Amino acid sequence: MRTNRQTGSKWRASGGLSACATMLAALAASTLLISTAGWAGDADPLRLCADPTNLPFSSDIPSQPGFYLEIGQALSQQIGRPVTYDWYKSYFGKRTVRVTLLGRQCDAMIGLPLSSDFMGPAVIFSKKITTEAYALVSLKTLTLSGIDDLRGKRVAVQYQTTPQNLLAERDDIAKVTVLTPDEGMAALAQGKADVAFVWGPVAGWLNKTAYDGRFQVQPVEGAGLSWDAAIGFARTSTELRDQIDAALPKLEGRIAELAAKYGLPSEPPIKLGAASAPIRLAALGNPIPIVRQSTAAATVTTVAETGASDPKAEVVVLGKEIFNGTCAHCHGPDAVQAERRIDLRRLQTRYGEDMRDKFWTTVHEGRPSKGMPAWKEVFTDDQFESIYAFLLTVQSSETAN
Secondary structure (H helix, E strand, C coil), X not given: CCCCCXXXXXXXXXXXXXXXXXXXXXXXXXXXXXXXXXXXXXXXXXXXXXXXXXXXXXXXXXXXXXXXXXHHHXXXXXXXXXXXXXXXXXXXXXXXXXXXXXXXXXXXXXXXXXXXXXXXXXXXXXXXXXEEEEEEEEECCCCCCCHHHHCCCEEEEECCCHHHHHHHCCCCCEXXXXXXXXXXXXXXXXXXCCXXXXXXXXXXXXXXXXXXXXXXXXXXXCCCCEEEEEEEEECCCHHHHHHHHHHHHHHHHHHHHHHXXXXXXXXXXXXXXXXXXXXXXXXXXXXXCCCCCCCCCCXXXXXXXXXXXXXXXXXXXXXXXXXXXXXXXXXXXXXXXXXXXXXXXXXHHHHHHHHHHHHHHHHHHXXXXXXXXXXXXXXXXXXXXXHHXXXXXXXXXXXXX
């Protein structure tokens, strides 16, 4: 949607942290000022929105700021302004953009999808800075030029991504489902998979830092598999956008150097066909598009069954949207989750009349020992009410069996 401190991200996790724990790490919202020595005293800072734990893209480690932040530093030199950062976790997706960029906490966000469908027209974009894509990772002795070359092989593929949708149509390919690029790379290194089909930038970074360049990382292209990334601005910041656009051509060589420094895949992409998938926040090192799933193991009342005429339907739909955008990383899309301990369809079975109180306490205060942070500074009580209303629609005693 992590690695090292997240070497790979949100999406992310590594360094021994689980993907869920990393994704739900405490939200950082402080602003860090990079050295302003040598800048004119009246120069306004270039304020960048940045995730503090999203390598290879961004990091609050001064010695290892990440691909995006080093681009930002180079741009600040070009336009003669010092740079500051507004730290905010990128796994909140579009919410991150609304709170930071559109909330005027920062001036620019590097790494957004260059697409008019992404929050337009509220967000405007610079010229393309790079292309990001999923990748096929394998030993260098294996030749891969298309999806047919995966026939008969074990492929570690990220859960609920376009690659998983693509491979689901192939019965002649054995799928090994993983949650993060880190897990996919580990499965490859441990001989549990022959190929990993995972998020390319993180795979490249891991290959460089954790696996000593042992694997080949080949980006792919196709619908929902790759997209161009750019720098996003609020729509009123056309002057700054134009300034940045004028500076970018002078940094082409530097950007290529930084891509190599952080291990971003550079080989020609393999062309694959795939069904379209929703564009997620490109800054997310491990994007996890939401894919609808059904279950035959339990009788669950779905949101659709509330009916359009139900006055509570709108609240339920809003709660479902918030849940899938924030909570589904651990608890499953639409709350469909096979692990009993985090299966929120069992709340009523577990807590009975205390269900509401338990929900309210947990989302407000968190459960730090279990890897869940407090969300009271992120969502309003009305939003919590909508999430609760949605969860009421999916309660099922049969999931407890």
